[in-house]
Amino acid sequence: MPGSCTARSMKWLRDKGYAVANVEKWMPRINIRKDVYGFGDLLVAGVQKNCDHEPCAFAGDVECKFPIIALVQVTSRANMSARIKKILSLPEAIVWLNACGEIWVHGWAIKKIRGIARPTWHLTERKITLGSFQQEVESVEREEKIASQETRTSTASS
Numbered sequence: 001m002p003g004s005c006t007a008r009s010m011k012w013l014r015d016k017g018y019a020v021a022n023v024e025k026w027m028p029r030i031n032i033r034k035d036v037y038g039f040g041d042l043l044v045a046g047v048q049k050n051c052d053h054e055p056c057a058f059a060g061d062v063e064c065k066f067p068i069i070a071l072v073q074v075t076s077r078a079n080m081s082a083r084i085k086k087i088l089s090l091p092e093a094i095v096w097l098n099a100c101g102e103i104w105v106h107g108w109a110i111k112k113i114r115g116i117a118r119p120t121w122h123l124t125e126r127k128i129t130l131g132s133f134q135q136e137v138e139s140v141e142r143e144e145k146i147a148s149q150e151t152r153t154s155t156a157s158s
Contacts (some may be wrong), residue, residue: 005108006041006120009074012106019067020045037092039083039103040071070102077109077124085140087128094133103128 006022013020023040025034033156046084048066075083084105087093091101107124 005074005076005106006106009042009072009106009123012123013042013044013072018044018047020044023071035073036071037096038090039073039093041074041122042072044068044070044072046106055110068102069100071096072106074106074108077107077122079109080105080124080126081140081143083107084136086125086128087142088133088137088140093128094130097128097130099135117149 006024010020010022015096021043023036023043029035046068047092048068072085073087086155087103087105096103105126105128107126109124110119111122112119140151
């Protein structure tokens, strides 16, 4: 599998049949990467077949298809919460979602699976939607609270 998290996500998405473009820009004079709207590394377009959205545009024997356009934030699994928190703070994220775009966060981690000699890369994908936006805010706040309690507990026991 490709070396960078972005390359892994591009391959994974293309294998699923999506059209994928890397929209993250490298700015050499200041040595930083700039994401679209502050969170988009990849632009993804495709069609979800046999969608469950009602009312469906097709009826009868014709296969239902639902268009998808998404911006993907790619990171390590360990940084997913921080990236989601950042996305939730950006007004552009709400605008993107209101324009029927989707936001996906891809987190990559190496995992060792019993019975397999080599550790392999595994993807954790979280989708942020308008409907889940407030739930995501609450989820990130819970994760931060748990992390700070764990830090206090480990500091107190030292």
